[in-house]
Amino acid sequence: MKFFLPAAENNDQTQSVYNQIKQFAQETTSWPIRETRIFSIQFRNDGKEYYAEVGKVENLTGDLVIAIFESELTYLICTKYRGVLKDMPIIVGKKDTITHTLFEKE
DSSP states (O other): OOOOOTTOOSHHHHHHHHHHHHHHHHHHHOOOOOSOOEEEEEEEETTEEEEEETTSBOTTTOOBEEEEEEOSSEEEEEETTTBTSSSOOEEEEGGGEEEEEEOOOO
């Protein structure tokens, strides 16, 4: 899958908004964010399996996934209300991750 952000109108807007979300995620967690661009992630939470994909509603919170980032020990799922407009992203420990898929390299 080619890199995109939901509702971004062009490549310049995509890059600008992505960088703003990434900076907000770094500020709210105080963790460095890797350059890896994550398309989807499958993970466990409280014994249940979940799947989050950029551009789709994830079933843990029912919010649209805008971006997924990687830090050293976690993945950060950013939705409109968790990591984009306010609050911390959804934090998934790497030990709870089943698999993840990257966007295609440009």
